[in-house]
Amino acid sequence: xxxxxxxxxxxxxxxxxxxxxxxxxxxxxxxxxxxxxxxxxxxxxxxxxxxxxxxxxxxxxxxxxxxxxxxxxxxxxxxxxxxxxxxxxxxxxxxxxxxxxxxxxxxxxxxxxxxxxxxxxxxxxxxxxxxxxxxxxxxxxxxxxxxxxxxxxxxxxxxxxxxxxxxxxxxxxxxxxxxxxxxxxxxxxxxxxxxxxxxxxxxxxxxxxxxxxxxxxxxxxxxxxxxxxxxxxxxxxxxxxxxxxxxxxxxxxxxxxxxxxxxxxxxxxxxxxxxxxxxxxxxxxxxxxxxxxxxxxxxxxxxxxxxxxxxxxxxxxxxxxxxxxxxxxxxxxxxxxxxxxxxxxxxxxxxxxxxxxxxx
Numbered sequence: 001x002x003x004x005x006x007x008x009x010x011x012x013x014x015x016x017x018x019x020x021x022x023x024x025x026x027x028x029x030x031x032x033x034x035x036x037x038x039x040x041x042x043x044x045x046x047x048x049x050x051x052x053x054x055x056x057x058x059x060x061x062x063x064x065x066x067x068x069x070x071x072x073x074x075x076x077x078x079x080x081x082x083x084x085x086x087x088x089x090x091x092x093x094x095x096x097x098x099x100x101x102x103x104x105x106x107x108x109x110x111x112x113x114x115x116x117x118x119x120x121x122x123x124x125x126x127x128x129x130x131x132x133x134x135x136x137x138x139x140x141x142x143x144x145x146x147x148x149x150x151x152x153x154x155x156x157x158x159x160x161x162x163x164x165x166x167x168x169x170x171x172x173x174x175x176x177x178x179x180x181x182x183x184x185x186x187x188x189x190x191x192x193x194x195x196x197x198x199x200x201x202x203x204x205x206x207x208x209x210x211x212x213x214x215x216x217x218x219x220x221x222x223x224x225x226x227x228x229x230x231x232x233x234x235x236x237x238x239x240x241x242x243x244x245x246x247x248x249x250x251x252x253x254x255x256x257x258x259x260x261x262x263x264x265x266x267x268x269x270x271x272x273x274x275x276x277x278x279x280x281x282x283x284x285x286x287x288x289x290x291x292x293x294x295x296x297x298x299x300x301x302x303x304x305x306x307x308x309x310x311x312x313x314x315x316x317x318x319x320x321x322x323x324x325x326x327x328x329x330x331x332x333x334x335x336x337x338x339x340x341x342x343x344x345x346x347x348x349x350x351x352x353x354x355x356x357x358x359x360x
Contacts, residue, residue: 001025003177004138004146006130007060008033009045010052011192011199012149015184017058025177028143029053029060032133035071035126037206038341042066048198055195061137068344071129071205075122076351117245122207123157135172145175152188155203203275210348247292247343250285250307253338256313257281260331269324277317281335284342301350306318308346314339 003020007029009015020027031049046064086092131148138146148168150161162178169176192199202212227257258281261274283305291303315336322332 001144001177003027003069004030004061004134004143006134006146006148006150007030007049008047008130008149008153008195008204009200011053011188012152013049013058013322014188014191016147016149016152016179016181017056019181019184027058029058030063030134030137030146031060031184032063032137033204034065034066034067034129035198035206036204037068037209038171039066039068039337039343041200041204041209044198045200045204052197063133063137064137065269068206071126072344072347075205075207122205124160124164126205127161128168131161131165131168132172135168135174135176139172139174143174145177147177147179149181151184154182154185158182206344207350210345216301230301247285247288250288253335254282254285256335256338260335263331264321264325265330270321273317273321273324277314277321280317281339282314284310284314304346304349307352308343311339311343311346315343 001024003025003192004221005013005016005020005027013029017027017029027051033042033045036045039108046062049060052058112230127150130150131146132150134146146165148161148165150156151158158180165176179194189199257278261278264270264274266274287303287306287310291300291307294300294303318336318339322329
């Protein structure tokens with residue numbers, strides 16, 4: 001049986017590929033994960049898969065598309081923030097997915113604390129987009145069936161993935177290859193470590209990144225209830241663990257802006273542009289620090305709004321500097337990408353705060 005295997009990341013592909021080959025099936029990988037955030041994370045997972053596939057002789061079809069804006073347009077109205085969770089959280093059971101199918105809860109996932117009463121609609125959308133693209137690609141290229149490495153993860157809603165695959169199989173007319181690969185999760189991680197593959201710390205989308213690094217404070221005073229405590233994904237694991245929270249990220253971005261500005265020629269055109277760039281690029285972190293110490297919910301939203309505005313303004317000045325200094329365009333593009341990702345993170349924070357105010 002020739003199967004087109006959707007691959008979310010190299011780590012999750014290890015055990016499913018081993019199982020398929022043991023059973024005599026031929027697997028071809030299919031990489032299509034358009035909403036992994038930030039772009040650097042997307043690229044790390046893509047590079048890791050290329051590294052792994054070369055080592056194990058796996059053919060992979062790459063649909064290398066980064067469609068973050070499309071993802072946000074389709075899920076922003078579905079987001080329902082849930083506290084104390086860093087994975088794909090849930091809405092009350094019985095929520096409708098885009099196809100009108102009742103989403104059932106996954107008891108195994110509930111026991112692990114991954115979801116509580118169903119699943120979030122954003123996860124339904126995410127699963128559907130990936131698996132539909134895989135099923136159509138499999139049909140177009142005369143595969144015998146399609147499957148996904150998402151079935152290997154112990155952090156996903158396994159039941160919903162299975163139901164989504166089976167639904168698409170009926171709609172598109174190609175068999176969905178199902179097997180519960182979760183039993184091989186530990187083995188996959190051990191092999192991944194031995195191979196030195198990149199291993200991610202969160203599911204992938206901008207919301208799961210935010211939930212991974214930001215947790216709501218439970219302190220009783222209004223200031224603490226309003227603000228978010230941002231923490232590293234590997235907090236307190238080792239004495240030398242790297243801390244990379246949003247406060248640190250915005251500060252490091254400001255430092256990169258300063259170092260970049262130092263490399264620019266000080267001429268009549270560049271001088272005013274450099275001043276504007278340094279002003280906006282370094283104020284993002286400063287305003288985030290102020291937001292973290294805000295005195296009210298309104299003040300918090302206002303400061304985060306300024307962070308978003310300054311991030312967008314920084315992109316503008318980088319574009320102007322790139323025009324005035326064509327030889328610096330590559331550096332401007334890298335900095336602009338980070339500014340765009342910060343803009344999206346602050347947009348997500350504002351959206352979640354707005355949603356919470358509606359829910360109260």
